[in-house]
Amino acid sequence: LTSLPQTTQQEIIDCWTNHQPSERATTWLLPAGEHIPSWIKGEHPLVAVRVTTHPLCVALCNAFHGFIVSTSANPSGQEPAHSLQDACQYFGSQLNYLNGDLGQSQQPSRIINALTREIIRA
Structure with missing residues (x-):
């Protein structure tokens, strides 16, 4: 900044x-x-x-005193993934997943x- x-x-x-x-x-x-x-x-x-402010993401960052580098949970132009299953359909085994509640x-x-x-x- x-x-x-x-x-x-x-x-x-x-x-x-x-x-x-x-x-x-x-x-x-x-x-x-x-x-x-x-x-x-x-x-x-x-x-x-x-x-x-997502509680699971905040807890993960706090646990290792760092930040997360991530991509959106959908390929460009596609609908966002609304579940772990949706994300797996988009990306398969290309990624590691952390299952949890969606943000509000x-x-x-x-x-x-x-x-x-x-x-x-x-």
């Missing part, structure tokens, strides 16, 4: 800090520093970051470019 203006940094922190589990999440496209590996950012100058939000996250303020997904 340090490469962003202070007001933008605070907006992002406030968005994540004040997020309620039942609210729609926000994913921010942030500058991908040199420390971000290419297997995460590819050829892109930005990386998508979302802080979750009924909508995908909104996506905002932190540099341009462009709303990628409303």
